[in-house]
Amino acid sequence: MKVKAAVIVIRPGYAVWENGRRRQRANGTITLIKSEKNIVVDTGLPQDKAHILKIIKKHHLRTSDIDYVICTHGDADHISNNNLFPRAKLIVGFDIYDRDMASFFQKNLKIDGNVMVTEMTGHDDRSIGVLVDTEKGLVAITGDLFEREGDWKKVSDWISFSKKPKDQIKNRAKVWELADFIVPGHGDIFKVDKSINILSFETKQFKNLIQKTANIYGDIEI
């Protein structure tokens, strides 16, 4: 029988507004996948270096054992320890770097028998996520497609950072249907509650928001 993958959250991310909505204390979730390949998904901020090294070691790996580093998107708090892994192929957006040799994919990229990189746009138009087949079911590591568990209750929270909210609502619903667990961009892993129809819930909220809200960059595209 095929050996399935294990997903280990190295450090859950967080995002907490301070001073009203003027600034935010934030860091991205960092995840390790042990499969036929060893993979790190998102690498946090520079301050996370020691912690990443500690957890990698705890799982009996050296940094040179990591075959792939996958960044769900290019924000600073998701990419800042990429160079801890000297042998890893680097996937950011739809580009694959093997040292300085770049190749490209469109929607899906199979990494091994358990792991697939797939388009998860909305937060920005180059966002990707990772689908992982584990003993417990399908785990989706989504970057900022999902911010945290329960973020569908108040869509204005994640839409503040969304370049393409309509795409994001659609892709969130797709992942919700597909996955048993989600590792969000700024929170810990959670089980998907299939009894909730986030598509209709979020679409309703979004319609009410359109009149009055832009994203924090002021360039929302509807």
Ligand SMILES: [Zn+2]
């Ligand atoms: Zn983020």
